[in-house]
Amino acid sequence: xxxxxxxxLIDIIxxxxxxxxxxxxxxxxIRRRYRRTMLGPFWVTLSLGLFVGGMGFVWAPLFKVPxxxxxPFVTTGMICWxxxxxxxxxxxxxxxxxxxxxKQLSLPLSMLNWMLVCRNxxxxxxNLLIAIIVYAALGIIPSLNFLLFFPGLVLVxxxxxxxxxxLGMVSARFRDVPQLVGSLVQVMMxxxxxxxxxSQLSAARANLLxxxxxxxxxxxxxMPLLGQAPTLLNYAVVIGMALTGWSLAxxxxxxxxxxxxxxx
Amino acid sequence: MASLELQNVVLDYPIYGxxxxxxxxxxxxxxxxLIKREGERQSRVVVRALExxxxxxxxxxxxxxxxxxxxxxxxxxxxxAGVYEPVSGEIRVEGRISPLxxxxxxxxxxxxxxxxxxxxxxxxxxxxxxxxxxxxxIVDFCELGNYLALPVRTYSTGMLTRLGFAIATAIDPGILLxxxxxxxxxxxxxxxxxxxxxxxxxxxSIMVLASHSTxxxxxxxxxxxxxxxxxxxxxxxxxxxxxxxxxxxxxxNAS
Numbered sequence: 001x002x003x004x005x006x007x008x009l010i011d012i013i014x015x016x017x018x019x020x021x022x023x024x025x026x027x028x029x030i031r032r033r034y035r036r037t038m039l040g041p042f043w044v045t046l047s048l049g050l051f052v053g054g055m056g057f058v059w060a061p062l063f064k065v066p067x068x069x070x071x072p073f074v075t076t077g078m079i080c081w082x083x084x085x086x087x088x089x090x091x092x093x094x095x096x097x098x099x100x101x102x103k104q105l106s107l108p109l110s111m112l113n114w115m116l117v118c119r120n121x122x123x124x125x126x127n128l129l130i131a132i133i134v135y136a137a138l139g140i141i142p143s144l145n146f147l148l149f150f151p152g153l154v155l156v157x158x159x160x161x162x163x164x165x166x167l168g169m170v171s172a173r174f175r176d177v178p179q180l181v182g183s184l185v186q187v188m189m190x191x192x193x194x195x196x197x198x199s200q201l202s203a204a205r206a207n208l209l210x211x212x213x214x215x216x217x218x219x220x221x222x223m224p225l226l227g228q229a230p231t232l233l234n235y236a237v238v239i240g241m242a243l244t245g246w247s248l249a250x251x252x253x254x255x256x257x258x259x260x261x262x263x264x
Numbered sequence: 265m266a267s268l269e270l271q272n273v274v275l276d277y278p279i280y281g282x283x284x285x286x287x288x289x290x291x292x293x294x295x296x297x298l299i300k301r302e303g304e305r306q307s308r309v310v311v312r313a314l315e316x317x318x319x320x321x322x323x324x325x326x327x328x329x330x331x332x333x334x335x336x337x338x339x340x341x342x343x344x345a346g347v348y349e350p351v352s353g354e355i356r357v358e359g360r361i362s363p364l365x366x367x368x369x370x371x372x373x374x375x376x377x378x379x380x381x382x383x384x385x386x387x388x389x390x391x392x393x394x395x396x397x398x399x400x401x402i403v404d405f406c407e408l409g410n411y412l413a414l415p416v417r418t419y420s421t422g423m424l425t426r427l428g429f430a431i432a433t434a435i436d437p438g439i440l441l442x443x444x445x446x447x448x449x450x451x452x453x454x455x456x457x458x459x460x461x462x463x464x465x466x467x468x469s470i471m472v473l474a475s476h477s478t479x480x481x482x483x484x485x486x487x488x489x490x491x492x493x494x495x496x497x498x499x500x501x502x503x504x505x506x507x508x509x510x511x512x513x514x515x516x517n518a519s
Contacts, residue, residue, distance in 0.1 A: 103342070
């Protein structure tokens with residue numbers, strides 16, 4: 001192992017080991033959102049709730065699906081989409097937004113990536129409140145399959161960290177990247193079955209959809225919330241993404257980590 | 265026992281966002297390092313910030329770095345802190361590095377004084393228990409009393425400086441890296457701050473201090489190094505270096 005790789009791995013492991021620091025950073029950020037507002041992070045939840053309510057009212061009849069089926073579907077879809085897409089979008093500013101910390105302290109850089117995933121997980125649990133309300137209102141009790149939500153969440157988080165390392169680095173070097181990623185993610189929301197059903201597409205198109213990695217990332221957490229088990233393909237793709245993504249991230253991190261401070 | 269050793273360390277500083285074409289030729293001056301171009305089409309601008317630096321420090325050593333603006337003092341400190349990595353040469357560190365540069369990083373305006381003490385303490389490498397143990401001392405020293413329960417954005421500049429200083433000087437440094445000393449509020453506070461700074465320096469096993477103030481270096485260091493355009497011209501006793509420094513600056517003043 002070359003010294004570059006050793007340093008990169010030490011950074012990633014030390015970053016994870018510093019969980020006391022990054023969980024605190026994540027919580028403080030959430031607390032800051034609570035200050036001087038009544039709802040704090042629940043504002044995201046509220047706007048998500050309104051969105052889901054509106055969608056349920058209009059799109060359920062449009063799709064000719066009973067509201068009782070559509071509402072849980074769109075609710076869980078939007079919650080999981082918000083979680084995943086926020087990690088990707090915020091991942092771009094991981095390093096650029098922490099310039100003063102990076103230039104003045106000797107902290108492992110990867111700590112910032114762990115922090116990002118931690119903060120978004122806290123927000124996710126806020127948003128799950130809508131699902132609970134919707135389920136309670138409709139009198140739905142999810143099957144035990146919902147326990148699969150937790151391993152799914154771990155898988156998404158593991159993917160989130162490598163995405164943050166990679167996107168954070170590329171965005172620090174090329175300042176156009178955050179804008180590009182932002183636009184792409186916005187488009188992806190419409191070509192990912194978040195609020196429409198994959199089954200509504202023709203078989204050929206639905207097969208094409210299987211190449212959309214975001215669908216798999218979302219399904220491993222959304223399906224359990226709907227009381228269904230994610231498919232083996234979902235898991236295979238997500239685990240495959242984690243393996244290739246981490247390899248790529250470690251490769252790039254080892255080669256260019258030392259440059260990050262200069263890019264800022 | 266802490267030790268710090270540098271062998272033939274070279275540091276290049278790549279410049280981004282500057283068009284290479286604006287540098288018609290490589291420029292060499294007294295301020296800053298050598299600017300040169302790299303890459304296949306000479307399209308990358310690189311500043312040679314530190315050239316061939318070697319020295320060794322052991323427990324009890326206090327090194328004062330002196331030199332013109334842009335001579336590489338702060339860059340050297342940042343490299344020792346691990347922010348910048350050298351392109352060649354070797355840095356051997358034994359012991360914990362505690363960098364303390366201009367301001368206290370990570371202060372959040374919307375957080376209360378107490379919250380900031382805990383967060384910044386963690387950034388500076390203190391454990392939870394260590395912070396709780398030192399909290400009374402920090403609270404006592406900054407004399408901010410009940411203000412500590414308010415968001416720090418309500419503080420005056422002086423109050424913020426006090427808070428930052430109180431946190432920063434509470435650490436137990438291994439190898440202490442200081443840039444220009446740290447600012448400290450009003451006259452009465454400055455006096456107490458000086459004493460506290462002294463105590464911090466004494467707790468450190470090794471200290472590296474970059475400063476323009478010959479008085480500060482004479483008062484707190486046992487070794488000094490003169491940096492000029494990225495070169496470590498000499499490293500010796502404080503007296504000798506101050507003499508060399510005076511001699512080297514004299515002709516510049518005369519002309």
